[in-house]
Amino acid sequence: MPSSYALHEILYASEASYAENVTSPSSNTWTKKLPILSWDSDPPTQEIGTDGSIQSRSNESRQGFKLGRPGGEISFTTLWPGHGTTTAGALTENWFQDLLSDGLGGSDATQVGGAALITGVTSATQFAQTGGTLVNGGIIRIGIKGDTRGDGQAVVVSDASTVTLMTATAAQVSTADTIFAALLAYPRETSNVSVSKRFLCGWTDTGAQYHYMGCHLSGLTFNIPLDGSALPTVQWRYQYAYWDRSAVTIPATSLALEEAEAAPFAGGSVFYNTYGTATRAVLNPLELQLSLDIANAVEYAPYAGQAADQTVRAIHRLRCVPTLSMVCRWSTDFDALFTSDGPDTTHKHILVTCNTTDGRSVGFYMPRCYLIGGKPSIMEHSGLTCQRVTFRGRESALQPANDLGKSAIRFFTA
Amino acid sequence: MPLTTTTFHAIRDQMATKIALITPSFVPERKFARSKRRATLGAWVQSAAKGEALFRAFEVVRGDGEGEPIHIDASALLRTMAVTVNVAYPMLLAIYGSADLDDVEKVVRSDAAQIRDVLFSSGNYVAGQQAAFPQPLPEPDRSDPDVWLQSIPINVVFYESETLV
Numbered sequence: 001m002p003s004s005y006a007l008h009e010i011l012y013a014s015e016a017s018y019a020e021n022v023t024s025p026s027s028n029t030w031t032k033k034l035p036i037l038s039w040d041s042d043p044p045t046q047e048i049g050t051d052g053s054i055q056s057r058s059n060e061s062r063q064g065f066k067l068g069r070p071g072g073e074i075s076f077t078t079l080w081p082g083h084g085t086t087t088a089g090a091l092t093e094n095w096f097q098d099l100l101s102d103g104l105g106g107s108d109a110t111q112v113g114g115a116a117l118i119t120g121v122t123s124a125t126q127f128a129q130t131g132g133t134l135v136n137g138g139i140i141r142i143g144i145k146g147d148t149r150g151d152g153q154a155v156v157v158s159d160a161s162t163v164t165l166m167t168a169t170a171a172q173v174s175t176a177d178t179i180f181a182a183l184l185a186y187p188r189e190t191s192n193v194s195v196s197k198r199f200l201c202g203w204t205d206t207g208a209q210y211h212y213m214g215c216h217l218s219g220l221t222f223n224i225p226l227d228g229s230a231l232p233t234v235q236w237r238y239q240y241a242y243w244d245r246s247a248v249t250i251p252a253t254s255l256a257l258e259e260a261e262a263a264p265f266a267g268g269s270v271f272y273n274t275y276g277t278a279t280r281a282v283l284n285p286l287e288l289q290l291s292l293d294i295a296n297a298v299e300y301a302p303y304a305g306q307a308a309d310q311t312v313r314a315i316h317r318l319r320c321v322p323t324l325s326m327v328c329r330w331s332t333d334f335d336a337l338f339t340s341d342g343p344d345t346t347h348k349h350i351l352v353t354c355n356t357t358d359g360r361s362v363g364f365y366m367p368r369c370y371l372i373g374g375k376p377s378i379m380e381h382s383g384l385t386c387q388r389v390t391f392r393g394r395e396s397a398l399q400p401a402n403d404l405g406k407s408a409i410r411f412f413t414a
Numbered sequence: 415m416p417l418t419t420t421t422f423h424a425i426r427d428q429m430a431t432k433i434a435l436i437t438p439s440f441v442p443e444r445k446f447a448r449s450k451r452r453a454t455l456g457a458w459v460q461s462a463a464k465g466e467a468l469f470r471a472f473e474v475v476r477g478d479g480e481g482e483p484i485h486i487d488a489s490a491l492l493r494t495m496a497v498t499v500n501v502a503y504p505m506l507l508a509i510y511g512s513a514d515l516d517d518v519e520k521v522v523r524s525d526a527a528q529i530r531d532v533l534f535s536s537g538n539y540v541a542g543q544q545a546a547f548p549q550p551l552p553e554p555d556r557s558d559p560d561v562w563l564q565s566i567p568i569n570v571v572f573y574e575s576e577t578l579v
Contacts, residue, residue, distance in 0.1 A: 007578055009487035035417055035486050079544065084415055094415065145537070204488075228534065231545055231571065251488040251578075256416035262544050263536035357536040 003204040010034045010076060011200040011252055014102065018196050018241075018314050019214030025246035028198055028211055032095050033252060035260040036076045037233065039201060041210075044072040044243060071241050074199060074212055080222065080232040081260040082360035087141070087180040087414045088113045095258045097183045097413055099236065102195040103217030103294070105188030105317055106403050106410075108135055113181035121175065124168040125278045132179050134160035136400035139365055139412040141180040142173050145267050145356040149173045152356030153269050154182070154363050154412060158399060166367070166398070167271050167351050168280040180358060182414035186407035187320035194296065194315050197238065202250035209248050214241030216315045222290040222364075224265055224354065227382075231262050232354055232362070239296065241312060263360040268353040270326075275347035275368050276398065286381050287327035288352070290364065292409070295319040322366055322393035322409035324350065330385040334376040337389075345370050350391065361414040367396035368408070419490050419575040420542030426474045426497070428540045429568075432532050433472060433499065439528065440521045441509060446470045446501070446529075455500045456563060464560040468504040470525070475500065477567050488578040492544070492571065499529055499566040505559065519554075522564050526551055529566055545571040 011030035021027045051064035081096050091109050093101075101107030112133040120128040134140060138157045143150030149171045156166040194216050202209035219237035265288075272283040294317070301313040328334070340346045347370050353363040369391040376387040393408035404410065430448045438445065447470060449455050455473040462468060477496030484492040503522055510517040530548040532538060539546070549567040556562050 006485040007488055033487065035490070037484050037486070037492065092415075228547055230547075257487055257490055259415040259417050261418070261541070263539070264534070264545050264547070266534060266536065355536055357539075360536055 005203070008039070008201060008203045009251060010036050010039060011202070011255060012099075012197055015196040015198055015214070018312070021198070022213050022242045022244070025211040025213065025244045028200065028213070028246070030200060030252065030255060032098075033255040033257050034076070034078065034095060035257055036078055039076045040074070041201070042073045044070050046070040069241075070243055071239065072243070073218065073237055073239050074201070074215070075235055075237040077233050077235045079260050079262040080234050080354070080362050081262050081413075082357070082362055083183060083413050084259045084261050084359055086358050087182060087361075088115055088178050088358065089181075091181055091183055093183065094413070096260075097185060099197070099217070100411060101185040102197065103220070104185055104320055105192060105194065106184075106186040106407065108138065108184040108404065111135060111138055111140065111181035111184070113140065113179040115178045116175070117179050118173060118175045118177055121172050124170070124172050124280065125165040127163050127173055129163055129179065132181070134163065135184070135404065136160050137402065137405035137407075137410070138184055139182050139363075139410065141182065141353070141356065141361060141414050142169060143177040147177065150177050151269075152180075152267070152361075153271075154351055154353040154361070154365070154414070156351060156365055156367070166278055166349070168278045170280055180361070180414050182412035184404065184410055184412055186404055186410040187317070188403040188407075190403055192317045194317050196315060199238065199240075200248065202248060202252070204250050207245060207247045209246060209250060210243055211246050212238070212240040212243045214312070214315070215239065216296050218294055218296060220292040220294070224288040224290065224352075226265050226286060226288060228264060228266065231264055261360050263355045263357050265354045267356045268363065271351035272348060275349050283326070283328055285326040285328045286384070286386060289325045291323050293319065293321040293323065320408070323372075324366060324369065324391045324393070325388065326391075327379070327381045327386050327388050330378055330387050334371065334387055334389050337371040338375045348391065358414070362412065364409055364411045366391065366393040366409050367398065369393045417486070417490055417573055418542040419573040420540050421574065422476065422495060422497075422570075424540050425543050425570055425572060428538070428543075429474050429497070429499070429533055429546075430472075432538045433474075433529055436528050436532055438470070438521075439524045440511070444469055444509070446472050446525075449473045449502075455502055459502050459561045459563070460558065464504050464506070466504065466506060466509060468502045468561055469506070469509055470501060470503070472499055472501040474498075481569075483574075486573070489575060490573050491576050493574045495570050495572070497568045497570050499533070499568065501525060501529070501564045501566070503554070503562040503564065505561065518562065522554055522562065526564055526566050530568070533568055543570065543572040547571070
């Protein structure tokens with residue numbers, strides 16, 4: 001008897017080499033079981049049609065040959081989880097960071113937070129600390145919600161040695177305030193060979209276990225409800241090179257379901273100011289949606305090694321362009337952004353902190369972005385006069401001059 | 415790290431603990447007190463003496479309606495459960511201030527706002543709980559002229575364990 005369609009699970013692992021087991025999916029091993037909310041698979045690009053030959057009778061036809069390669073796209077949706085445990089100390093990479101950083105190319109899990117690390121405070125954009133580990137271009141959170149200083153919000157560190165911030169706190173922090181570290185994921189261009197993944201989507205029916213191999217992140221959409229009715233979610237899209245069925249036992253008892261502690265967007269903030277200006281200013285959008293346009297390139301070779309006639313050697317990341325769409329209260333400010341175009345463009349930087357709960361805090365930073373799309377006009381949202389504004393991220397020219405400092409978007413998990 | 419699941423009763427007890435810690439904006443000397451009798455709050459207030467002991471007595475119970483759970487895998491699901499906090503307000507008007515019904519309404523409304531804020535705050539969740547979304551607040555049940563009951567509906571989202579094969 002077939003089982004319930006809902007009774008399925010997704011496992012994944014990093015591939016040691018691109019599409020390594022396409023000829024032997026039974027060799028696939030798995031390292032983590034994902035806490036997914038939903039799953040979808042586009043029809044594979046390989047298909048069979050009719051052969052098109054003329055027949056003696058009009059209603060007669062013949063099956064043709066299968067065409068195309070057995071690749072396609074899978075997608076799944078998860079909650080947007082935080083670190084899971086306190087970040088007032090060292091960090092542990094979780095599945096979210098693993099997928100996100102391998103997909104984008106850049107990862108940093110070296111930051112270390114803690115209590116009583118702040119030894120002196122100069123201003124709302126600078127303080128001294130000892131005992132913690134911060135990185136240039138990194139993101140941390142300071143204090144707790146309601147303390148009127150750091151307020152538990154995220155800030156961006158320009159120079160870790162002097163702890164100079166690109167985004168000021170609401171007021172000078174105190175030596176009593178705790179620094180919360182954050183896992184960082186960001187696009188990386190200095191080494192753009194993508195770490196490929198493999199996924200197993202398995203149902204309990206014997207043989208209904210689908211192996212997707214040679215997978216590369218091809219798109220991300222973050223839905224961030226602000227109306228207190230739903231949780232932030234992430235839709236992951238992966239291009240796969242090959243799929244096959246190979247029977248494994250589902251449920252996979254050897255792997256525990258991974259942690260995913262999330263929280264609504266509440267108590268957070270949307271820092272918004274002119275590029276290069278650290279003064280704290282905030283927007284209060286009614287709606288937020290972030291999407292990443294990710295492009296990959298295929299590197300071909302006469303013989304790539306995994307299968308007899310395999311010619312795809314690797315996948316390279318080409319582009320990762322963030323687009324942030326917001327519905328904000330109506331204002332003439334956005335008109336002015338539309339007016340200053342071309343070389344006169346006024347750039348902004350935007351830092352979003354979804355919530356301030358230790359272990360559940362997530363968000364992102366776009367260090368340099370500009371208005372795109374139609375001229376902001378007027379629309380109704382929740383009965384209010386509003387505007388939809390869309391910002392495209394571009395690389396920062398500020399320090400540090402490395403992939404993290406340049407990255408058009410960087411995510412934090414704290 | 416494996417997924418943490420929880421249960422309705424763990425969330426209920428946490429909610430009750432957090433509500434009991436609230437310092438009300440009005441009449442702050444009288445805090446919320448969980449009713450743990452062998453009867454629902456509504457039944458108890460009908461039979462109890464209509465004294466000050468009823469003031470801000472509350473219970474946390476399952477509410478009406480529940481969304482379709484999302485199966486994460488065979489061991490866990492993400493459940494959205496309707497939970498209701500009921501709070502009793504005896505019509506002893508002197509408790510509320512200037513002894514008219516407007517003051518009662520003011521206290522009831524303010525209490526509900528504080529309870530909703532405390533329960534919504536993710537810092538007050540138990541591990542495995544993902545959200546507590548306040549729902550539209552109904553008007554107080556004034557059918558008993560001696561005791562009003564204010565129900566505060568909340569939709570709680572949490573991981574719950576299951577064992578399917």
